[in-house]
Amino acid sequence: MKDNTIYQLLDLRGELESKLSAVELSDKVIQRSNVAFHTAQEYLVRLKGLQPASFANEADEIEYYKTISPLFHAYLIFFHRVFQLEASAFPSERLRTKQYRKEQKVIRLYVEQNLQAYRYFITGDESFDREFFLSNPTPPPTNIEETELLSDLQHITPMTLKFARFIAYEKLNEYLDSRLHRAGSSSVLPDGITAEWTDKKIYLHQLTYALVYSKSINHGNITVKALSRIFEIIFNTDLSNVHRSRQEMYSQKDDAAYLNLLISRYHAGMREADERHNKR
Numbered sequence: 001m002k003d004n005t006i007y008q009l010l011d012l013r014g015e016l017e018s019k020l021s022a023v024e025l026s027d028k029v030i031q032r033s034n035v036a037f038h039t040a041q042e043y044l045v046r047l048k049g050l051q052p053a054s055f056a057n058e059a060d061e062i063e064y065y066k067t068i069s070p071l072f073h074a075y076l077i078f079f080h081r082v083f084q085l086e087a088s089a090f091p092s093e094r095l096r097t098k099q100y101r102k103e104q105k106v107i108r109l110y111v112e113q114n115l116q117a118y119r120y121f122i123t124g125d126e127s128f129d130r131e132f133f134l135s136n137p138t139p140p141p142t143n144i145e146e147t148e149l150l151s152d153l154q155h156i157t158p159m160t161l162k163f164a165r166f167i168a169y170e171k172l173n174e175y176l177d178s179r180l181h182r183a184g185s186s187s188v189l190p191d192g193i194t195a196e197w198t199d200k201k202i203y204l205h206q207l208t209y210a211l212v213y214s215k216s217i218n219h220g221n222i223t224v225k226a227l228s229r230i231f232e233i234i235f236n237t238d239l240s241n242v243h244r245s246r247q248e249m250y251s252q253k254d255d256a257a258y259l260n261l262l263i264s265r266y267h268a269g270m271r272e273a274d275e276r277h278n279k280r
Contacts, residue, residue: 005056015043019039044073061134069164070161197236207259
């Protein structure tokens with residue numbers, strides 16, 4: 001049976017998660033990640049204040065060091081890394097993308113260096129919980145900056161610290177993926193060049209289907225969904241309803257209206273170019 005202190009700690013965890021779930025990092029990310037970091041810091045202090053000198057039983061101690069404490073430390077690490085990353089980000093989208101990918105390499109390297117612990121974490125293994133989460137030695141020094149954040153290391157076990165980083169890095173990797181996705185539309189283009197689709201979206205759907213059916217790309221080895229994804233990135237638009245738009249095209253009197261318009265404009269443009277050339 002859980003001790004009342006554990007229930008208090010679980011309530012505190014729920015309160016922290018509720019507060020931080022409201023933090024939206026898609027806008028004003030530097031300011032918001034900084035606020036979230038200080039919130040996580042405040043709750044970590046509260047957690048340590050509630051931590052008992054000794055636990056009522058081994059199960060409570062394991063739960064604390066394995067599932068409760070790592071999450072509080074993980075939020076601290078995550079928002080600190082996001083703030084550090086964005087506050088020092090390059091103005092160039094290309095260089096910022098390179099910076100995000102470098103950060104992902106750091107995450108992969110840490111997982112590779114701690115692969116056995118990561119497997120224990122990701123599989124929910126419990127076979128060595130007593131060895132990992134009951135003792136309380138000081139963790140060995142590490143070469144990444146989160147150690148300075150977690151200066152009060154006597155409150156965590158070495159495996160607690162690893163679990164905290166695994167949780168934080170999973171969140172950070174998801175964040176980096178989202179930032180890279182948003183940067184994709186400009187990162188594939190040279191600096192200073194933008195390309196935004198400003199015509200009807202149904203026209204871009206028609207062009208997508210035409211190129212797929214023409215087999216002009218990859219000798220025909222590309223799907224409508226894949227090409228739509230490419231156009232989304234290039235033209236900074238949403239084509240998630242491309243298959244539903246196919247039904248819309250079928251319902252139109254001319255399901256190739258845009259393709260016919262392209263032919264017309266192509267011939268008109270070529271004639272105008274010839275006329276300008278002949279006047280020189």
